[in-house]
Amino acid sequence: MTIASRLQNLGITLPPAGVAAAANYVPYVLQGNILIIAGQITIENGEKKFIGQVGKEFSVDEGKAAARLCAVNILGQISAALGGDLERVERIMRLGVFVSCAPDFTEQSAVGNGASDLMVEVFGDAGRHARAAVGVSSLPFGVAVEVDAMVAIKN
Amino acid sequence: MTIASRLQNLGITLPPAGVAAAANYVPYVLQGNILIIAGQITIENGEKKFIGQVGKEFSVDEGKAAARLCAVNILGQISAALGGDLERVERIMRLGVFVSCAPDFTEQSAVGNGASDLMVEVFGDAGRHARAAVGVSSLPFGVAVEVDAMVAIKN
Amino acid sequence: MTIASRLQNLGITLPPAGVAAAANYVPYVLQGNILIIAGQITIENGEKKFIGQVGKEFSVDEGKAAARLCAVNILGQISAALGGDLERVERIMRLGVFVSCAPDFTEQSAVGNGASDLMVEVFGDAGRHARAAVGVSSLPFGVAVEVDAMVAIKN
Numbered sequence: 001m002t003i004a005s006r007l008q009n010l011g012i013t014l015p016p017a018g019v020a021a022a023a024n025y026v027p028y029v030l031q032g033n034i035l036i037i038a039g040q041i042t043i044e045n046g047e048k049k050f051i052g053q054v055g056k057e058f059s060v061d062e063g064k065a066a067a068r069l070c071a072v073n074i075l076g077q078i079s080a081a082l083g084g085d086l087e088r089v090e091r092i093m094r095l096g097v098f099v100s101c102a103p104d105f106t107e108q109s110a111v112g113n114g115a116s117d118l119m120v121e122v123f124g125d126a127g128r129h130a131r132a133a134v135g136v137s138s139l140p141f142g143v144a145v146e147v148d149a150m151v152a153i154k155n
Numbered sequence: 156m157t158i159a160s161r162l163q164n165l166g167i168t169l170p171p172a173g174v175a176a177a178a179n180y181v182p183y184v185l186q187g188n189i190l191i192i193a194g195q196i197t198i199e200n201g202e203k204k205f206i207g208q209v210g211k212e213f214s215v216d217e218g219k220a221a222a223r224l225c226a227v228n229i230l231g232q233i234s235a236a237l238g239g240d241l242e243r244v245e246r247i248m249r250l251g252v253f254v255s256c257a258p259d260f261t262e263q264s265a266v267g268n269g270a271s272d273l274m275v276e277v278f279g280d281a282g283r284h285a286r287a288a289v290g291v292s293s294l295p296f297g298v299a300v301e302v303d304a305m306v307a308i309k310n
Numbered sequence: 311m312t313i314a315s316r317l318q319n320l321g322i323t324l325p326p327a328g329v330a331a332a333a334n335y336v337p338y339v340l341q342g343n344i345l346i347i348a349g350q351i352t353i354e355n356g357e358k359k360f361i362g363q364v365g366k367e368f369s370v371d372e373g374k375a376a377a378r379l380c381a382v383n384i385l386g387q388i389s390a391a392l393g394g395d396l397e398r399v400e401r402i403m404r405l406g407v408f409v410s411c412a413p414d415f416t417e418q419s420a421v422g423n424g425a426s427d428l429m430v431e432v433f434g435d436a437g438r439h440a441r442a443a444v445g446v447s448s449l450p451f452g453v454a455v456e457v458d459a460m461v462a463i464k465n
Contacts, residue, residue, distance in 0.1 A: 100413075101293060103208070103255075103447075106295060106297040135293035257448070258412075263449065287349030292413075
């Protein structure tokens, strides 16, 4: 089964390639076989979603949905970096998951699963990655979750 | 002196290989010569320790001990990734140290030394790494410290 | 135009090589073609600057200046790692920007631009990087901004 058909089965349409970064940096850098994806936030169709904190404005399940949306945007950037050919992904090496939350929130792992699950759904074993999930006091534009990635690319 | 004998001298028993990650991701990814270790928290013998914040429930010295415990778990994952052969470590390239603490806490560097010192004790010069240490509002399961790592592996 | 002359035009004097790290780790690791720079804080002429939080003690513009100072220190470490030859930089791959701020602060991207802009001013297209910018509850020594980096080096 191709990755494109998996995405279709999941009902995921990738955001258009070339969505500009929010600032004077680029959304990805492909250097040798290493692809670095900039921190992706909860933007859908150009609109920022999930403004608030997990454990406050949002439940853990909503936090998971926010992390999944970040991961969809990561897929969009990977696709843009690879000219649309997601089959060139060798391995999702690492996700960094930043969850905006109050000091008493302790379910960053559950939130991060929203992103982690999607990677495995799309890439199978190649989507199994190392991860660091932490709680932070705030994120750009007030979004609830930000996720970045390091990806190994086939030659 | 072998790394195994150094560990013995330090009285460190590595956690069993294959300790599962807390979520749908893997504790390490070895891709080419780069080994990425997922964020390790303060678990000992399967039990979560150091639940609370440094500078609040825990002193700086306790925070250092928490960071050292995270580093022991990093060693366990490196060992698992390398089939038990820690001699294959070329260089600890980077540690990321996340300290759960209040906004007025400023000794993240001292806390991080608990992890940094262990790496040098075990690997000597090959254990000398770059590092980022930051304070965060909360961590998974309410633990006080989380540390992740990037390691270069010999061919 | 050489990078040295760009730095001169920008009025930037690099901090002396070999500025020690604040703890038992090293300010950079060069492994193969990958250079990891430890988290750099707001130190100038050996003195810590910008003690406080952005959005509280410091405006967004001051936060940008703080991030730029961190980036100057990154340049100093890159230079030290490369024996002073900044022309060997192939690509700034990634910046990690940590902004100490209150939970209601949402302009981490604007703050991070202080570091991002400098990289492009100095390295041109090779300075265009992926980035993650997040808000954290506190940073070492109480500084307002910390920035780390991953850099690809020419053979």
